[in-house]
Amino acid sequence: MKQFFAFFSSFRVLLAGDASADSVVPPSGYTARLTSFTAGAMAFLTVFALALSLATGRLADRWSDELARTSTIRISAPEGQMQAQLDAVINVLETTTGIASSRVMTDEEQRRLLEPWFGPDLPLESLPIPRLVEVFETDNGPDMEGLRQRLSAEAPGAVLDDHTRWRKPLVNAANRLRLLGMLAILLIAGSTAAMITLAAQSALAANGQVISVLRLVGARDTYIARAFVRRFTVRALLGALLGTALGMLAILLLPAAAEEGAFLTGLGFMGWHWILPMLIPPLAALVAFGATRAAAFRALSRIS
Amino acid sequence: MVKVIEGDQDKIRSEPVLQLQEAGFSYSGRDILANVNLDVAPGSFHFLTGPSGSGKTTFLRLCYQALMPTRGTLRILDRDVRGLEREDIAQIRRRIGVVHQDCKFVDHLSMYENIRMPLQVSGRMAELDDSGFQDLIAWVGLSAHMDALPTELSSGERQRAALARAVVMSPDLILADEPTGNLDWKMAQKILTLLIELNKMGKTVIIATHDLQLIRTAKSQVNARVLRIANNQVQLAGADL
Numbered sequence: 369m370k371q372f373f374a375f376f377s378s379f380r381v382l383l384a385g386d387a388s389a390d391s392v393v394p395p396s397g398y399t400a401r402l403t404s405f406t407a408g409a410m411a412f413l414t415v416f417a418l419a420l421s422l423a424t425g426r427l428a429d430r431w432s433d434e435l436a437r438t439s440t441i442r443i444s445a446p447e448g449q450m451q452a453q454l455d456a457v458i459n460v461l462e463t464t465t466g467i468a469s470s471r472v473m474t475d476e477e478q479r480r481l482l483e484p485w486f487g488p489d490l491p492l493e494s495l496p497i498p499r500l501v502e503v504f505e506t507d508n509g510p511d512m513e514g515l516r517q518r519l520s521a522e523a524p525g526a527v528l529d530d531h532t533r534w535r536k537p538l539v540n541a542a543n544r545l546r547l548l549g550m551l552a553i554l555l556i557a558g559s560t561a562a563m564i565t566l567a568a569q570s571a572l573a574a575n576g577q578v579i580s581v582l583r584l585v586g587a588r589d590t591y592i593a594r595a596f597v598r599r600f601t602v603r604a605l606l607g608a609l610l611g612t613a614l615g616m617l618a619i620l621l622l623p624a625a626a627e628e629g630a631f632l633t634g635l636g637f638m639g640w641h642w643i644l645p646m647l648i649p650p651l652a653a654l655v656a657f658g659a660t661r662a663a664a665f666r667a668l669s670r671i672s
Numbered sequence: 673m674v675k676v677i678e679g680d681q682d683k684i685r686s687e688p689v690l691q692l693q694e695a696g697f698s699y700s701g702r703d704i705l706a707n708v709n710l711d712v713a714p715g716s717f718h719f720l721t722g723p724s725g726s727g728k729t730t731f732l733r734l735c736y737q738a739l740m741p742t743r744g745t746l747r748i749l750d751r752d753v754r755g756l757e758r759e760d761i762a763q764i765r766r767r768i769g770v771v772h773q774d775c776k777f778v779d780h781l782s783m784y785e786n787i788r789m790p791l792q793v794s795g796r797m798a799e800l801d802d803s804g805f806q807d808l809i810a811w812v813g814l815s816a817h818m819d820a821l822p823t824e825l826s827s828g829e830r831q832r833a834a835l836a837r838a839v840v841m842s843p844d845l846i847l848a849d850e851p852t853g854n855l856d857w858k859m860a861q862k863i864l865t866l867l868i869e870l871n872k873m874g875k876t877v878i879i880a881t882h883d884l885q886l887i888r889t890a891k892s893q894v895n896a897r898v899l900r901i902a903n904n905q906v907q908l909a910g911a912d913l
């Protein structure tokens with residue numbers, strides 16, 4: 369707990385700044401530029417990982433909602449019995465609680481469904497094609513097992529498909545993608561911390577003489593660390609701001625979501641989700657702060 | 673009298689500035705210093721002499737806690753160094769001015785920034801008496817070089833600047849490690865004069881040097897005690913100097 373307060377207390381001091389402490393570290397160096405570049409690149413990637421994660425989340429919800437409230441009944445029966453079984457199915461559906469409505473798909477609709485596989489001139493009348501009934505459920509839905517048993521009793525050729533076998537893998541896949549997106553964000557944060565740690569260590573090693581002089585004249589470790597931490601945190605913040613801005617611009621320029629485009633065109637942010645990428649720069653700064661501070665105190669502990 | 677800020681030496685001190693009892697330091701199993709018993713009184717002037725590699729620098733490094741004794745007791749400014757935290761060490765170093773042979777400056781900062789650095793790192797810039805600071809700079813003869821970088825100064829100027837930095841905090845103790853090692857005799861005398869003046873202001877001064885001519889010159893001007901390191905022991909030098 370003490371360390372926790374020390375961490376946030378030093379973050380507050382860092383925000384306040386101390387120009388004189390900053391000046392003791394040489395003003396330029398490739399490590400500082402490397403930090404900006406790393407933070408920028410990582411922020412850019414984080415924007416896309418975040419967009420992917422949010423888009424797959426939306427997709428999983430949409431598929432889940434859309435498929436959860438519909439089911440299909442397929443009736444396969446000899447030609448003479450088809451109409452009787454269709455009537456029996458409609459009758460069962462009309463007398464089952466949890467069914468909002470149902471609709472027999474027209475020949476034209478069935479032809480369109482089969483068109484991708486059999487072409488446009490399918491002679492539907494001469495083929496033993498099953499009839500399809502689209503079922504719309506209420507929010508609570510019917511007792512699927514009870515409905516299945518009634519259908520098999522009154523219309524033996526009817527098979528109820530509640531879309532579970534389609535829905536589950538689709539929703540699972542979307543949820544996995546969302547998880548992978550989040551994992552990617554964590555990995556990016558970890559990589560950023562590792563890169564900034566290496567850059568900070570390099571800067572600390574290059575400034576060994578400065579640090580030993582500061583210790584000699586009575587500087588506390590916190591004073592010395594602050595000069596390095598502030599520089600790297602500010603660099604990371606600026607890099608992440610640029611990277612995030614470019615990432616958001618790239619997302620903005622993606623084609624708009626369209627029905628026919630499905631997943632790929634729905635990759636952007638929607639509504640309040642646009643606020644989330646704006647959190648990336650301060651979080652990158654926090655990661656840089658923690659990484660540089662830890663590296664600085666480790667390095668300082670080796671200097672008398 | 674050069675005074676940039678109010679220092680602790682202005683309070684009357686009676687306890688030894690440095691107190692070593694059976695103190696020793698060994699490195700990789702080899703004794704560098706052993707069984708050192710020494711009291712350094714406030715306001716005293718000490719020379720520490722001995723051949724190169726005898727342990728003079730090690731002794732000074734013990735005095736500003738760059739090293740810790742591996743045996744015995746060492747008290748600095750009334751604090752036992754055993755168990756000191758790094759923050760405590762930083763605090764004690766603010767009361768000790770150190771002058772190295774190689775000066776140890778931050779090369780990208782001006783001499784003005786380097787000399788005032790002890791005040792800056794201790795958060796005492798607000799207490800800086802500007803005219804006192806200018807007096808200090810004039811005292812070491814560097815008024816014209818405040819904007820210069822350390823690399824632009826001569827060895828003698830750098831050494832005087834290091835001395836100015838060492839005293840800017842009005843320390844209780846001034847440690848100088850071969851301060852005249854890189855200087856010609858004229859400049860060495862000038863540095864010695866400055867250190868003697870500091871001692872006359874009440875500062876405790878310890879100078880590590882192997883320059884016997886410097887010691888003889890000092891002894892004619894100040895009541896200096898000469899310590900010699902031989903066979904890892906610190907002994908009071910006799911009249912053979």
